[in-house]
Amino acid sequence: MNFTYFIPTRILFGAGKLNELATCALPGKKALIVISSGKSMRANGYLDRVIDLLKKNGVGSVVYDKILPNPVKDHVMEGAAVAKTNGCDFVVGLGGGSSIDSAKSIAVMAKNPGDYWDYVSGGSGKGQPLVNGALPIVAITTTAGTGTEADPWTVITKTETQEKIGYGCDATFPTLSIVDPELMLSVPPELTAFQGMDAFFHAAEGYIANVAQPASDLFALESIRLITKYLPIAVKDGSNLEARSAVAWANTLSGMVESTSCCISEHSIEHALSGIHPEIPHGAGLIMLSRAYHDFMSDKAPDRYPAMAAAMGVDISNLPLEKQPKAFVDALATLIVDIGMADISLIDYNVSPEEAEAIAANAWDTMGGLFELDPYRLDITDTTSIIRDAFVK
CATH class of the missing domain: 1.20.1090.10 (Dehydroquinate synthase-like - alpha domain)
Incomplete structure (x- = not known):
């Protein structure tokens, strides 16, 4: 009976909850929406819905759509550059664990210098402290697998060394997570x-x-x-x-x-x-x-x-x-x-x-x-x- 409890994420749970994205409090005015390189977010209409709901809430958006099923560091760095170039002040991870994990890591590198592996511990990571925190993160999960909408963890692979390592800190907890089971009906x-x-x-x-x-x-x-x-x-x-x-x-x-x-x-x-x-x-x-x-x-x-x-x-x-x-x-x-x-x-x-x-x-x-x-x-x-x-x- 000696422990710490800390889960700072606001969770909107239930069928139809995605619609509340149009009216709920959001942590910024321009979002980088991070999705996978697959077709499902567009084919199922989820991306268009999110863009439209954000717009109704007075929020602009830019899409980064290269995330792999096992996400890689190169895309984290590229996504962070897109966020900075476009003046994004928060990041939306839309999809499964790979997209939301990548959104968390992109949020880190959008505010911190150097390489993502500078902050990762283990393997060839340098384990440096995260000085500047991260951009706020909104998680919209369309799968039921990683639980990343309720934790700070993100798992990324450094391809050239075959290192797949988890990272997380207080700054990588999502500010807001939307768990709408209706978005999961299309998962095979x-x-x-x-x-x-x-x-x-x-x-x-x-x-x-x-x-x-x-x-x-x-x-x-x-x-x-x-x-x-x-x-x-x-x-x-x-x-x-x-x-x-x-x-x-x-x-x-x-x-x-x-x-x-x-x-x-x-x-x-x-x-x-x-x-x-x-x-x-x-x-x-x-x-x-x-x-x-x-x-x-x-x-x-x-x-x-x-x-x-x-x-x-x-x-x-x-x-x-x-x-x-x-x-x-x-x-x-x-x-x-x-x-x-x-x-x-x-x-x-x-x-x-x-x-x-x-x-x-x-x-x-x-x-x-x-x-x-x-x-x-x-x-x-x-x-x-x-x-x-x-x-x-």
């Missing part, structure tokens, strides 16, 4: 599954992290419960607004977990995996690593796993104490089947078991700090072993 089943499981693992990792606290525990267990119940429904029927809303709220809760606890080394390993193989969607990478990771961790640090199993609907009262931690691993395997992801494998993404040592080394070099938050202290040999085990069905 596969991406719905990948994104939902990213939120699931944010919650699960935050629950077993050695910095967990009472607030993060509440957020995490409810997120796990909602995703287990509603993600299979949303995958099977993307038009089900009740399921979309439940998964969206679970995702926002998982962001709150990220703000009050933290991810652990499962995310370090996946960042290394998709840093080396950027074609791997982050959620897919987590799914493919998860059974091996949690099978290992539930052996070494079993104490918090039974509560997660119970949140997933397992009646652990009928199980011997020694079998309760593995009930979570079994329930996780069932959930992966229920969302249609049981057959994806690292081999499908051209990852070889011979890369296990390199992936483990990358994880320790770039995001070694998260290993300090594990409930059981892994070493490089354990990490390599987990990665190798992830190749085994």
Whole structure:
């Protein structure tokens, strides 16, 4: 009972909430709208709606539309230059986690000198203090995956060194976030599954992290419960607004977990995996690593796993104490089947078991700090072993 709670973001949650962008208080008069390089924001009319709603609120806008699914530093620097050239005084991230994360990083570099990697810690980052803060950030999420609308974290890749590293500080919390499940109805089943499981693992990792606290525990267990119940429904029927809303709220809760606890080394390993193989969607990478990771961790640090199993609907009262931690691993395997992801494998993404040592080394070099938050202290040999085990069905 000794912790800090700080989530300064105003969240507008619910179907139709995007319309309030026309009337709510905004942190500036000219926005840089950051979207992905894909077609969905334009094809679904979301970009035009946001531009129009901002205009009704007396706000002009400029669009930066080059963000990749695994966003890269070069686009952060370019986007920041666009913001400065056009006199933008706040940044809107519109889309999934990649667009909102990029918006946060662009907001940092629009106000600070040098290179983005000057401020990143880990790998070749210089870990310099952020002197000038960041432009205000508005997050409008069209997916339910990263929880970035409720936390300060942003994950960017330095392509030339294959370093995928998280960064965040008080200045990178969104000022305002709009979570409108109606914007998520168009997400296809596969991406719905990948994104939902990213939120699931944010919650699960935050629950077993050695910095967990009472607030993060509440957020995490409810997120796990909602995703287990509603993600299979949303995958099977993307038009089900009740399921979309439940998964969206679970995702926002998982962001709150990220703000009050933290991810652990499962995310370090996946960042290394998709840093080396950027074609791997982050959620897919987590799914493919998860059974091996949690099978290992539930052996070494079993104490918090039974509560997660119970949140997933397992009646652990009928199980011997020694079998309760593995009930979570079994329930996780069932959930992966229920969302249609049981057959994806690292081999499908051209990852070889011979890369296990390199992936483990990358994880320790770039995001070694998260290993300090594990409930059981892994070493490089354990990490390599987990990665190798992830190749085994």
